[in-house]
Amino acid sequence: MTPKADLKKTHSDLYGTGAAPVFVDVPALPYLMIDGTGDPDGPVYAESVGALYGVAYAIRFALKGAGVLEYPVMPLEGLWWDADDGSFDHRADRGTWRWTMMILQPPAAADYFAEAAATAARKKPASPVARVRYEEAPEERAVQILHTGPYAEETPAIEKLLAHAAAGGAAVTGLHREIYLSNPSRTAPEKLKTLIRYAVTPGKS
Template sequence: MSTPREDFKKTHRDLYSARSAPALVDAPELGFLMVDGVGAPEGEAWSAAVAALYTGAYAVRGALKAAGTVEYPVMPLEGLWWPGDGQRYEESDRERWHWTMMIMQPPQAAADLVRTALAAAARRKPGLPVDALRFTAWREGRCAQALHTGPFADEPATLERLYAHLAAQGLEITGRHHEIYLSDFRRAAPERLRTILRYPVAAR
C-alpha cells in the first residue's frame, strides 16, 4: 500500500497564501518545531538555528514516510520577531532582535516519533544545534496579514498598510511580528521574495 500524500500548504491555504491587501485570518492550534535565539538574521547563531530546524523537519518527514503514515512537502520557514530595545520592530536594532524560527508539522507527527527523529538527526549533524529544537502545539488565533513582495528592507511600506487597516477596523496588535517565507531567500532575487507579514489582533 502506498503512503498517503498531503500538501499542508493547501490544507491550510488561508494561512500560507495571502494578497497584498490586508485581511483577517484565524490560525488554529498546530504543531511546530521551534528554536529560539537573539541577533540579526544574517548572524551565525540564526543561520545555525535555521539549518538545525530544517534538519529536524526533514528528519520528521522521513520518519513519517518510512512508517507509511504520510508523505508531504516540508512546510515554509516562519519566524516570530520582537525587539530587544523597546522600539517598533521595523525601527529596532537588528543585533538585538529576539526570534523564534519555526516550521509547521503535520498532525500525524506524534511526540514520540518527533523525539526519536530529532535524536537521530542530532547524531547525524553534531555540528548543528538540533538539541535546541522543541516540538510545541501553538495557536495564534485571530490575525491580520498581508503579502509583502520584494526585499525585506522594504517591509515598512507593507507594514504601514497593515497598521492603517488595523486602525480602520478598530483592531490592535496583541502579539509578535510574524513572517512566513514563501520564497527561498537563499536563491530568489530580492525583488521576487514573497513574505506573509502577520500579527495577532484583537478589538481595541
Template sequence: MSEKIDLKKQLDAYRAKQGEFRILDVPPQRYLAIDGAGDPNTAVFGEAVEALFPVAYALKFASKRQLGRDYVVMPLEGLWWSDELDAFTSRRDKSRWQWTLLVLTPEWIDGDLVEAAIGQVAAKAAAPARLADVRIDTLEEGRCVQTLHLGSFDDEAGVLERLHHEFLPANGLTPTGRHHEIYLSDPRKTAPEKLRTILRQPVRPLSAPR
C-alpha cells in the same frame, strides 16, 4: 502509498494577497521551534536554521516510512519581537530583535516521532551545533491580519507601518502576540525583489480584555 500532501495548498492560513490585509482565524498549529536573538544576517541565525531542517526532513521520511503518509516539508517561519515596535517598522534595528524560528509539522506527527527524529539527527557525525535547542511547540494565534509582501525583507517596513498605523486602528483592532513571517521563497535561490513573504499579526478588538 498515499499522495504526497502539501499543506501550503490546503491550509487557509497560508493564503495571502499582495496589497490586501485579510482578517482570519488561525487554528492552533504545532511547530518545530528554536529561539534566538539579534541580527538575522549573523551566524547565530544560520545555526538555528541548520538545526531545524534536518529534523524536519527526518520527520518527513519517518512519516512516509512508518505511517505511510508523505508530505512536503513546510517553509521556514519566524516570530519576531522587540521591546520597541519601531525597531521593526521604521528604524529596523536588527540588533534589538528577538526571534523564534518555526517549521510547521502535520497534525499526525506526535512527540515520540519528533524525539526519535532528533535522536536520529544527533547520531550523525556532523550533527547541527544547536540541535539540542530544537523543540516541538504549539502556537495559538487566533484572530490575525495578514498580507503578502513581495520584495526584500528590508522593504517590509512600509507595509508594517500601514498595518499598524492605518488598517488596525481603522478596524478597531490592536496587536496581541508576536509578528509572524512565513517565507514562501528560498532567499538563497530567489532575487530579493521576487521574495514572497506572508506577514501576519495576531490581533484583538480594542474593547476586548487582554
C-alpha cells in the same frame, strides 16, 4: 500507499494571502521551534535554522517511511522582536534582534519528534538540535498581508496591515511574524514573497 498532503493547501487561507491585507482565524497548530538572539545574517541564526530544518526533514522521512504521510516541508516562519514589550524595529541594531523560528508540522509529527531529533543530532553532532522543540501555537485572530520585495522594504506593507486592523476595530497584540514563501538564496530580492502577520484582538470584521 502512503497518504499525501500539502499543508499549504490544507491551510490555504493562512498561506495564500495577496497584497491586500486580510483578517484570518488561525487554529491551534503544531510547530518545530527554536529561539535565539542576534543578526539573521550571523552564524547563530544560520546554525539554528539548519538544526530546525534537520529535525523537520527527519520527521518527514520518518512519517513517509512508516507509511503515515508524505508531504512537503513547510516554509520557514519567524517571530521577531527587539524589546521586552514585544515591539520590533527592523531599523534597530540587528545584534539585538530576538527571534523564534518555526516550521509547521502535521499532527502525526508529535509521535516522531524525539526519534527525529535524535537522528538529526547524530547526523550533525555540532548542530544545536537540542534547542529545537515541538510546541503547539495557540489559536488566534490575526491580520496578514503579502509583501513582495526585500525584507528591509516591508514598512509600507506593515502600515497597510496596521491600518486595516484599525479600520476593523482590532488592536495588534502579537509579535511581528514573517512567513517566507521564497528561498532567499534562489530568489532575487525584488521577487521575494513574505507573508507578514500580527495577532490581534477580535474586531468588528
